[in-house]
Amino acid sequence: MKKIIISMIAMLAAPACAFELKKKSKLDINQKVYIENQPVLGDGAGEGALNKCMAFSPQFVANPDAPAVKVCGTGVKATFYLRGRCADYYEHQKTLGSCDSGLAPDTCESWSPADDAKFGAYQSYKIEQC
Numbered sequence: 001m002k003k004i005i006i007s008m009i010a011m012l013a014a015p016a017c018a019f020e021l022k023k024k025s026k027l028d029i030n031q032k033v034y035i036e037n038q039p040v041l042g043d044g045a046g047e048g049a050l051n052k053c054m055a056f057s058p059q060f061v062a063n064p065d066a067p068a069v070k071v072c073g074t075g076v077k078a079t080f081y082l083r084g085r086c087a088d089y090y091e092h093q094k095t096l097g098s099c100d101s102g103l104a105p106d107t108c109e110s111w112s113p114a115d116d117a118k119f120g121a122y123q124s125y126k127i128e129q130c
Contacts, residue, residue, distance in 0.1 A: 030105040031073035033127050041127050053086035055124050064120035068112035071096040074103050075130050084123045099130035
């Protein structure tokens, strides 16, 4: 009897999970992330960086005046980390992205070491859908 109930629950949950994957898998043209004015998501960059921990290029880590980052759209957010491997470290992570569908679809947020000098030492980032 337990097997039948578990199987029925799995069958009922499967369509909902499949719907969630379809819903989350496609980004519209407004969802973009730039690092030093180069697209890492959207604008032809594809979705390869989505949901993966990515390291900043060594030239950005070595340059205290870089990186300048920009997150556009209301369906993605990017979290930038002081530590490598996207590890939280006290208050040393910065999340950009409105995740507010009530805002204009082409809304953008920017951040750079000019806003906070410590940002020049950040090493990794992760882009996620809202």
